[in-house]
Amino acid sequence: MPQASILVGIVTPALFGFFLTSILLRPERGVVSFLVRLSLGWGVGVGCFSILLFFLMISPINPRFLPWIEVAAAGCLVAAYFLSIRGRGGYDEDFSAPSRRQGWIALMAGVVFIIVMAAAAYVFAAKVAITPEGEWDAWMTWNLRAKAFYYFQDNWDKPINYIYGWTHLDYPLLLPLSVTRLWMLSQSASHSIEPIIIAFLFTFSLPLMVFSFICSLRGAALGLAAGGALLSAETVYLLGGWLYADLPLTFYITASVGLAAMATEKPERAGRTWALAGLCAGLAAWTKNEGMLFLVVIIGAVGAVTLARSGWRQAARRLGMIGVGIAAPTITLIAFKLAIPSQNFLIRSNSLERILDSLTDPERYASIVIGVTYEIFHYGGFVVAGNHFSAPVLALIFLAAWGPRKGSMRLEAIQISLVCLAAMLAGYSTVYLLSPLDINFQILTTVSRLLTHVWPLFLLCVMLAASRDQENESTAPVPAEESAKNRDP
């Protein structure tokens, strides 16, 4: 029964992730809190299980025991959750009653969210019906590697040995191993439904997660608008339909920064939330090499912002908790990188002379600035009367009309998100600058994907900067006052 095996292969990590996030997040009662855990749970669970499979493959334990080990792990976690909630007080979701204006906007945004989700699901379905194997990177790299791991599960060094002609050996393994484990459970790698299911769940967990984060922090109207705005950039669900690893990476980056925002805005019992943010950052690094940049960025952003606002003790405490979360994926990544005999092609094909040439070439700087700026102003959105209103521009117009919160730039959550956004863009630009490949080709083929990685971070900043309710603005707490109580216990 391959269908039953696939179902088990999806439900087990989703349960594992749901209960892990439930243990680590602030105990809160309500639908939105449930949605946060649900949307995070799938990604967290599947990421953790890919790590488990990696260590099973390199250990003497037969990988055929995988389903039993997974079920035992999920069962232990469910038991741990029910033990952990005994005697633990919970919090009610702190929603103030929405104003009439917010109620109307929530209604409109709700309709918009449903329509864009349906449209995105249709595009995804049409895309995978036409190209069930995904686009170039999916069948050349990610799923090809997954097949290699499936066929050589008892001889794990073959899929990472260059003599067999695999492409991009150094790419991390979260996605390939997640596909492999579903193929192992269904005992066949001859159909492409498994990668499609994984891509679908990542693609549509992302808007649900953005909605639930914003809804939890700023209310339903802004949450629904954020979900709608996210999917107004078609690259999000197209990358999902192409079965690329960029969408899982975007998922983990968004989860990590969103959790950091929650930890700063809901500081009660936030220590474990920082650990979960760290785990998601680690899983980002275990998904794509760009995730390693993000790992450095989130550590730097949380460290710098906390140090500037609350001193080194608080910064050390937060970074310590992030470090706890990061540990498992990072150790796995290091083990993998040490095991493979290959360097990234951007490093392998480069030289000091070439780097110096690139650094002193003004045309290269101009190409990067023009290429990235052009893409930002043509990213998603819609053309009205010959003018392209890109999705980021529409989101800013939305913020201006809604009304920004007074002193929003002083909010710690926004500062961390903005530093992450700026640092990721700076990091990507630096890679463009130093890359040995033709700069125009590289910008043309990658810039929209790279912008997609940080597009939800931009939306988080925009929606967190919106006033809670324009009509009650005078009664809203002043961020500077909030910062005084934003101390992790």
Next chain:
Amino acid sequence: MIGPSIYSAGRMAVITVCLALFTVSAIKQALTHHSLYEAFFKPDRKGDNYSPMQLKEIALRPVLPDSGVELAGYYSDLYEVGYSKWGNFFRARYVALPLILTRFHPSQPLVLVEMSSADGVKEFCLKWGYKVSREGAPGVALLEKAP
């Protein structure tokens, strides 16, 4: 109080327009992909003129082992053939693609293939001088270069 209410109405109008544009953008994509989907599954496509053997020939075309140019040969050929009706290009490519899993060069010591049947594996071995090293499901095999 007319001023503030007009101001507020104006803001609501802008918010509504933004939400409408988010929706229109997604609907436009859905309609575009609906057309692509219909075009792809239309019965009168040029790509259907490929016989299974021709598709296999395309897939088995030797390619250079260096990264970056692998598969580019047959990619370009299919692209030229199918470009005028892009659907053919995809169809042809994906019929051909599952036949071979690793990048392939006739000098490669090992190659993993996934054919539609065991006969396909035999045919491949005969054509390129390989022998079966290990068999998986019917049509799936790890081949090693025959001495």
